[in-house]
Amino acid sequence: MTPIVHAQHVTKSFHTAGADVATTVLRGASISVLPGEVVALMGPSGAGKSTFLHILATLDTADAGTIEYVCKGQRYDVVRAQQSTITTLRHSSIGIVFQFHHLLPEFTALENVMMPGLIRGDAEADVLHRAKELLQSVGMEHRLTHMPRELSGGEQQRVAIARALVNQPQILFADEPTGNLDSDHAHAITDVLLTMSATMGTACVIATHSSELAQRAHRVIRMVDGLCLEDERG
């Protein structure tokens, strides 16, 4: 099977104001993810997981290395492609849940989840249906009209996960999506992600410290000091 994303030898350094030397965060990280595969990206804090996820999700650029997507029969060379092509790829095929969930404060939970579908121009009735279904699957059907400030951190995180899935992405990148959640809700989110993968073929790359997620993922990739070291087939 052709991987949906294949990244090789990705490097990244940050230049911090006031410091002479750059901080090297990624030292040649590589990853390959098959359609529908759920990969847990584990490793100590500071290993480079968030940086790697941002680059894979096309929100930041690599200094060197290659990143290739194959989505809906089309090949994308992320390093060489024009920004407009990357934006198209991101909007059509990539879902993103990051630690800071960035819900829009002026919109309700339901409107936040619907937003990516409406921006893409899908029919409102379809988007409404998908958004309600997703909010139900993350246990938030009783909070549809709440504003983000009226939700707890964990509830906001669940809404952000529903929002990331509303456009039915081919691949979802999630940075510690269960980090703020108690074990019941973490378990529910894990179920949602695995169900999406099984029923819709959504690939997931999830940075996590959760042993439950690691156990239930198809594969665990361990990141240490800017490299993907182990690659255990589960």
Ligand SMILES: Nc1ncnc2c1ncn2[C@@H]1O[C@H](COP(=O)(O)OP(=O)(O)O)[C@@H](O)[C@H]1O
């Ligand atoms: N924008 C940045 N500027 C400077 N250093 C950064 C920046 N982003 C991340 N880092 C550094 O890169 C290292 C890896 O960070 P990160 O990717 O967030 O790791 P992880 O998610 O595995 O905890 C950390 O030491 C962090 O301080």
Ligand SMILES: [Mg+2]
């Ligand atoms: Mg991180």
